Amino acid sequence: MTWSIDFAPFFSWTVISLIAVPAAILAAGLVVARLRGAFVRVLALAALILALLNPIVLREERDPLKSVVALVVDRSQSQTIGEREAETTAAVEALQTSLSRFPEFEVRTVEARSGASPGSDATTALFSAMSSALSDVPPARVGGAIMVTDGEVHDIPADASRLGFEAPVHGLITGREDEYDRRIEIVSAPRFGLVDEPQRIAYRVLEDGPASGTGGFNVQVFLNGDLVTRQSAQPDTEQTVDLVLPRAGKNIVELQVERADNEITDVNNRSIAIVDGIRENLRVLLVSGEPHAGERTWRNLLKSDAAIDLVHFTILRPPEKQDGTPINELSLIAFPTRELFVEKIDDFDLIIFDRYQERGVLPALYFDYIAQYVRNGGAMLVAAGPEYAGRESIAQTPLQSVLPALPTGEVDSGAYFPRLSEIGQKHPVTRDLPGSATEPPDWSPWFRAIDVGRTQGSTVMNGPDDKPLLVLDRVGEGRIALLLSDQEWLWSRGFEGGGPHVQLFRRLAHWLMKEPELEEEALDAEARGTDLVITRQTIGDDPGPATIITPSGEAINVDMRMIEPGRWEGRLETEELGLFQAANGDLRALANMGPVNPREYREAVSTTEKLAPIAEATRASVRRIAEDGDVEVPRIVPVSGRASADGRDWIGLKTTEETVLRGVDRTPLFGGFLGLAVLLFALSATWYREGR
Structure with missing residues (x-):
């Protein structure tokens, strides 16, 4: 309860001044003249002026406000190392019990987890969490903060003035003082690289804590999950490794260093780099057996792709053609068979035979070279016409060893709609083709198909009477496709809507x-x-659940559900950051959650050094709580003003002097009979003195 005096004058201050000034002059004159009764007259004038000012006694009832204390709990991923998580939980429970004994403190507990925004690193932001918890609290009411953490905090302000309050910030550190950790980090790696070209990656192995004193750490290098090489690395020494990207698109390079016996964690014993593979222009050889309506379809399609370098030959004059024209007068370019199919065949990524037939242009040995090219990893597409069913078919050459289907000699003529087979509805080449979802398909019919016998590989499209129309197969390390019709040009020309x-x-x-x-x-x-x-x-059918290996080593089964024919999907909600491994059957995939090589894992050894400057600036302390195995938290002691908040076995929290107003009583001094009595007494005293 507090007392004070306020004024509520009956007239304006101007009117009161016009009354008070002459009264003050009159009073001064009486005092100076030393007239009898001057003192009583002065008191009467003062009482009159005071009555006009209407003095009021204010009695305020106030309650003290609580100091707000932030208990910031580090739940980042580095806190899962060893016994830190259990130590943190035990410390928080003990602190909450201890703080509950002090009614002058309001405790706000906030948990901070590893955070990463797009384009940023993953960090432990305890001070941001503390600011959020205290955002609605006036600075004078902040009693301080207690942070339970391993000390690896990444948003510590450079100056205590940036905290926005003057109160102690204590750090209670989990973990041990003699922790040792070995980690590997990638110094430089290309973001993009050409496929089949060597790419150089620089890395180094680092040690935190008491050094092991040994060198020659074994480093394994994985590319897309496959071990490609091993190296021996020295600590704190930059080394390089050269890798050849095997494919276009995302390639994950993983470097892993062996774990030490006394190491606190191996989660940072590996580091990854994601390199996007880029192909140089693909080289395609298109060989047309004769001019026909669909020839330009293939040429236009391949020429429209800027990533393809096309070499196209059309057999315009077969060897058996004899018309008497002298060779030196022919303007045709001779087909460079030896150069293409012997010397430079491996330079091509794809060979297309478009209605090609064996007419003596290519020796039989060259077809054997082409078959070997496919087995060794090459690719071939055969777009077949009626010649594929004839005596000069390439199916009668050494190519038949790699062809997925051989002709019966029959050619089906008549309108039919190409349809996706059951496998074709799942295969990524033909799945969800525009127009395939209706019956009949929403595209134009074709009018010819080549009949074949038993097929190998996958038939993804069917022709008339559900006979194979498009067959895909793998031969050795290569691939081959067989299109059993030459009517694809009808789609490109827009016949009956095209396709x-x-x-x-x-x-x-x-x-x-x-x-x-x-x-x-x-x-x-x-x-x-x-x-x-x-x-x-x-x-195939249901692939079953996928197994996920988290960065911390936990194995989790995730159920898969079909989202469309041939595609199954599973989801795992996680807050963990780092490299995840997924497996299903013999297949394996890698994915990185959050930033590549997050800072949260790069610094795993607990430390008191990072929080020490801010604690010293706020008269607080940083100390470990589990050195001997048992968690021991210091006592809580309320302190005031700028007193030190650091003791041998205690920590201080600031109490506030702020209060909240509950009510106000107003009592006028000259109100009612009391004011009337004082004025009457003053006037009566004057008259009494005058009468003597």
Whole structure:
């Protein structure tokens, strides 16, 4: 309760001044003249002026406010190392019990987890969490903060003035003082690299804590999950490794250093780099057996792709043609068979035979070279016409050893709609082709198909009477596609609405050249926000659950659900950052959640050094709480003003002097009978003195 005096004058201050000034002059004159009764007259004048000022006694009832204390709990991923998480939980419970004994403190507990915004590193932001918890508290009411952490805090202000309050900030550190950790970090790595070209990556192995005193650490290098090489590394020494990217798209390079016996964690014993593989222009050899309506379809399609270098030959004059024209007068270019199919055949990524027939242009030995090219990893597409069913078919050459289907000699003529087979509805080359979802399909019919016998590989499109129309197969390390019709040009010309020839044949070409997105059996994993999304592509049945290995080593089974024919998807919601491994059957995929090589894992050894400057500036302390195995938290002691908040076995928290007003009583001094009595007494005293 507090007392004070206020004034509520009956007239304006101007009117009161006009009355008070003459009264003061009159009083001064009486005093100076020393007239009898002057003192009584002065008191009467003063009482009159005071009555006009209407003095009021204020009695305020106030309650003291509580000091707000922030208890900041570090729940970042580095706190999961060893016994830190259990130590943190025990310390928080003990602190909350201790603080509950002090009614002058209001405790706000806030947990801070590893955070990463797009384009930023993953950090432990305890001071940001503290600021959020105290954002609505006036600085004078802040009693301080207690941080339970391993000391690896990444948003410590450079100056205590930036805290916005003057109160102690204590640090209670989990972990041990003699911790040792070995880690590997990538110094430099290219973001992009050419496929089949060596890429150089620089790295170094670092040690935190008491050094082991040994060198020659074993470093394993993985590329897309496969071990490619080993190296011996010295501590704090930059070394390099050269890798050849095997495919276009995302390639994950993982470097892993052996774990030491006394190491606190191996989560940072590996470091990753993501390198996007880029192909140089693909070289395609297109050989047309004769001019026909569909020849330009292939040429236009391949020439429209800027990533393809096309070499196109059309057999305009077969060897058996004899018309008497002298050789030196012919303007045709001779077909460079030896150069193309012997000397430079391996330079091509794809060979297309468009209605080609064996007419003596290529020796039989060259067809054997082409078959070996396919087995050794090459790609071939055969677009067959009626000649494929004839005596001069390439199926009668050594190529038949790699062809997925051989002709019966029959050619089906008549209108039919190409349809996706059951496998074709799942295969990424033909799945969800525009127009395939209706019956009949929403594209134009074809009018010819080549009949074949038993097929190998996958038949993804059917022709008349459900006979094979498009067959895909793998031979050795290579791939081959067989299109059993020469009517694809009807789609490109827009006949009866045309059809999705661009989508179909572009996907077909990229499947032949082993683009990862078009693999019929594939597993992929990617981060979408806080979810790890696992996608399984298969032309088979239910692939079953996927197994996820988290960065901390935990194995989790994730159920897969079909989202469309041939595609299955599973989701794992996680707050953990780092490299996740997904497996399903024999397939394996890698995905990184959050920033690559997050700072949260790069610094894993607990420390008191980082929080020490800010604690010293706020008259607080930083101390370990579990050196001997048992968690011991210091006592809480309320302190005031700028007193030190650091003791041998205690920590201080500031109490506030702020109060809240509960009510006010107003009592006028000259109000009612009391004021009237005082004035009457003053006037009566004057008259009494005058009468004597």
